[in-house]
Amino acid sequence: MKDSNGSAAKREELAALAKRIRLHVVEMVHAAGSSHVGTCLSMAELLAVLYGQVLNVDPTRPDWSERDRLIMSKGHGCAGLYAVLAERGFFPIDWLQSFYHDGARLAGHATHHGIPGVEVSTGSLGHGLSLACGMALVGRREERSWRVFALLSDGECDEGSTWEAAMFAPHHKLDNLVAIVDYNKIQSLGTVKEVLDLEPFAAKWRSFGWSAVEVDGHDIIQLRSVLSALPTERGKPTCVIAHTVKGKGVSFMEDKLLWHYRSPDEQEFRQALAELEKSQ
Amino acid sequence: MRSAFFRTLMSLAEEDSRICLVVGDIGFGVVEPFAQRFPTRFVNVGVAEQNMTGVAAGMAMCGKVVFTYSIANFPTLRCLEQIRNDVCYHHADVKVVAVGGGFAYGALGMTHHATEDLAILRSMPGMVVVAPGDPIETELVTGAIVAQAGPCYLRLGRAGEPTVHTSRPEFELGKAIVVREGSDLAMISTGGMLDTAVQVAERIARLGLHARVLSMHTIKPLDRDSVLAAARETGAIFTLEEHSVIGGLGGAVAEVLAESGELRVPFRRIGLPSEFSSRVGSQEYLRACYGLSASAIVDTVRATLISTRTVTA
Numbered sequence: 236m237k238d239s240n241g242s243a244a245k246r247e248e249l250a251a252l253a254k255r256i257r258l259h260v261v262e263m264v265h266a267a268g269s270s271h272v273g274t275c276l277s278m279a280e281l282l283a284v285l286y287g288q289v290l291n292v293d294p295t296r297p298d299w300s301e302r303d304r305l306i307m308s309k310g311h312g313c314a315g316l317y318a319v320l321a322e323r324g325f326f327p328i329d330w331l332q333s334f335y336h337d338g339a340r341l342a343g344h345a346t347h348h349g350i351p352g353v354e355v356s357t358g359s360l361g362h363g364l365s366l367a368c369g370m371a372l373v374g375r376r377e378e379r380s381w382r383v384f385a386l387l388s389d390g391e392c393d394e395g396s397t398w399e400a401a402m403f404a405p406h407h408k409l410d411n412l413v414a415i416v417d418y419n420k421i422q423s424l425g426t427v428k429e430v431l432d433l434e435p436f437a438a439k440w441r442s443f444g445w446s447a448v449e450v451d452g453h454d455i456i457q458l459r460s461v462l463s464a465l466p467t468e469r470g471k472p473t474c475v476i477a478h479t480v481k482g483k484g485v486s487f488m489e490d491k492l493l494w495h496y497r498s499p500d501e502q503e504f505r506q507a508l509a510e511l512e513k514s515q
Numbered sequence: 516m517r518s519a520f521f522r523t524l525m526s527l528a529e530e531d532s533r534i535c536l537v538v539g540d541i542g543f544g545v546v547e548p549f550a551q552r553f554p555t556r557f558v559n560v561g562v563a564e565q566n567m568t569g570v571a572a573g574m575a576m577c578g579k580v581v582f583t584y585s586i587a588n589f590p591t592l593r594c595l596e597q598i599r600n601d602v603c604y605h606h607a608d609v610k611v612v613a614v615g616g617g618f619a620y621g622a623l624g625m626t627h628h629a630t631e632d633l634a635i636l637r638s639m640p641g642m643v644v645v646a647p648g649d650p651i652e653t654e655l656v657t658g659a660i661v662a663q664a665g666p667c668y669l670r671l672g673r674a675g676e677p678t679v680h681t682s683r684p685e686f687e688l689g690k691a692i693v694v695r696e697g698s699d700l701a702m703i704s705t706g707g708m709l710d711t712a713v714q715v716a717e718r719i720a721r722l723g724l725h726a727r728v729l730s731m732h733t734i735k736p737l738d739r740d741s742v743l744a745a746a747r748e749t750g751a752i753f754t755l756e757e758h759s760v761i762g763g764l765g766g767a768v769a770e771v772l773a774e775s776g777e778l779r780v781p782f783r784r785i786g787l788p789s790e791f792s793s794r795v796g797s798q799e800y801l802r803a804c805y806g807l808s809a810s811a812i813v814d815t816v817r818a819t820l821i822s823t824r825t826v827t828a
Contacts, residue, residue, distance in 0.1 A: 347605070361565075362601055364569075365573065369573020372573075373574050373579060395565070396569070399561075399563040399566035400569065
């Protein structure tokens with residue numbers, strides 16, 4: 236794809252947003268002593284492209300009825316979501332400092348209570364796609380212009396409820412619905428391949444009736460190209476399988492199961508910040 | 516009750532375009548009129564109760580009043596976490612409707628006995644729990660839960676329950692209906708046991724015991740004032756439910772009485788023991804097996820009062 240000057244500038248802007256998301260996430264998780272840094276880092280470009288370009292949302296009117304809806308079905312990735320919402324101005328950036336702390340607003344799984352921009356509370360896996368289906372069904376039947384995006388983890392595709400919803404959406408021709416899977420290949424106790432292999436993953440979605448596309452989830456040009464031309468097939472919901480690297484952007488976290496759980500200590504934190512600051 | 520529910524739902528839906536019905540492939544012969552009249556407000560999700568509840572919550576978040584519908588434990592226990600997280604935590608306007616409370620589907624076996632639902636749903640924050648006593652109450656309850664935004668669990672019997680009320684009673688969610696006055700004891704009934712409660716009251720009246728009969732159509736929020744007034748004014752409380760004695764109406768009333776402090780009255784929870792029934796039989800048969808027939812309840816009431824008061828055997 237040829238990148239015009241304007242497009243190149245946008246790409247740089249989105250890359251910078253992804254970088255800021257990563258920096259926020261590492262700071263939040265370090266200050267909180269919390270888990271799930273790897274899953275936030277793997278979806279930084281996804282969040283940057285969605286909130287920086289694709290989603291029709293208005294930070295000054297988070298409940299605007301015609302907005303696009305994003306359901307963070309992988310609720311354990313909430314630090315990334317909070318970071319991008321703060322960057323987009325849904326709430327003050329200094330709220331991020333109190334993530335996970337006693338008496339704070341921002342809980343360790345996505346919570347909508349008092350947090351502008353968070354559509355729904357999640358944390359138990361396998362709930363988000365059904366919620367998204369309900370919203371998309373209303374949107375489609377009432378011929379509304381808004382769309383619904385559900386951001387899923389690979390691990391939550393083990394949940395039967397995810398596949399109940401996966402059958403529902405094509406049956407009702409919900410082409411205003413987009414499921415994005417952050418396919419970072421590592422779940423709670425091992426690799427996806429070891430624990431419960433999802434492959435052939437794209438073929439599964441296609442066989443359920445979805446239009447499935449596979450992208451490099453860290454390639455902003457590819458993400459922009461796919462997510463700005465939805466639905467990929469008229470009359471079908473779109474599934475974007477984003478191949479990503481867990482812990483992306485911090486050398487010692489990349490592709491390591493440990494960083495599903497571990498919170499960086501002081502030295503690791505400094506190294507992570509240094510690496511991220513140096514990145515493009 | 517099922518017919519009264521659907522008749523009322525149809526009539527409410529004519530007036531209120533927010534009302535939608537989402538079913539889990541259940542309701543042959545009863546859901547079709549709604550589906551035909553309001554095709555864009557009806558969805559059959561298939562045999563997928565988790566998705567049914569999640570879809571309903573998503574629709575409610577877009578401004579709809581959504582009824583989910585199935586039988587026995589399928590719309591409740593099968594998708595309990597969706598009810599807890601997606602419906603209750605978001606205060607979504609979803610009304611969970613189960614047909615077949617208690618032993619209504621008796622002969623279909625243990626999987627179809629809804630005998631812990633009230634206890635479990637009652638423990639969900641923000642959930643209103645209702646179990647109307649007859650078709651008239653069903654109509655009144657259905658209107659009331661649409662008028663009050665937020666999560667609700669509506670437990671229905673099946674079909675063919677007798678109409679107990681001779682006229683339309685004054686109705687308010689969370690306020691018990693006095694079906695019969697009496698000062699010697701109070702029988703507090705929920706759901707389809709109301710007819711039996713009235714029969715028991717009639718029989719013991721012949722023995723000189725006058726029972727107040729309360730229809731506690733709303734289990735949560737519980738009408739604390741009516742319970743305490745009944746305890747003070749009649750001096751004995753019996754709860755009656757086609758449900759485990761753990762955590763349902765009996766449990767809720769016990770909590771009120773125990774915490775009231777000054778009231779020490781004879782009290783008995785009449786319901787099902789905490790066990791699975793592997794007996795085979797109709798609702799009437801199974802009720803009788805577990806001491807829920809009118810004659811068995813008369814005996815329980817007499818025995819309790821004999822042991823605690825000077826009632827002659």
